[in-house]
Amino acid sequence: DGGITQSPKYLFRKEGQNVTLSCEQNLNHDAMYWYRQDPGQGLRLIYYSQIVNDFQKGDIAEGYSVSREKKESFPLTVTSAQKNPTAFYLCASSISGVPQYFGPGTRLTVL
């Protein structure tokens, strides 16, 4: 079955810690995206990558970092510089430039 997987489903972080959220796809899509979802707000783009070894900042990249060493994988690190990281994080991929397939999401909570 083709799709996008995100892990873990729930993640708890202490203040001052960096955490990494995993996103893997086996759809052979070139483009991958990270979004943040907060209650009552639309999705906001954090980072996106259109090809391996290249990525671009989205609207709210501060406090986040990414890498794209393999086509299948686009991990997101939430650093201690992100002041309000508690949110639902969604990874997506596409072949046409429009996010078409979304992963199930990771809910990050700062303790």
Place this chain on the structure above:
Amino acid sequence: GEDVEQSLFLSVREGDSSVINCTYTDSSSTYLYWYKQEPGAGLQLLTYIFSNMDMKQDQRLTVLLNKKDKHLSLRIADTQTGDSAIYFCAEKNYNNDMRFGAGTRLTVKP
């Protein structure tokens, strides 16, 4: 900046039609999209419409676009309890930037 706006809640009875509305401000929008999000899950692309179309129908879903008023709607015919979810409107402009609305929570009552 450019905005996409939706009402936050809609409640209908099973079997009725649901109409979810969306307005956007970017006049350079090329495509407009509807996504569905079930609880605790990612988004699922339901349908899309090109900006030079005014209507698209796909089984129980009808998308209407009024480009002059920058108004998009999604009509779900014969709404079922399984349609209960959050529905997001999104638009893409000529720069390939996408903007999402805040989502409309549809509740279907039996």
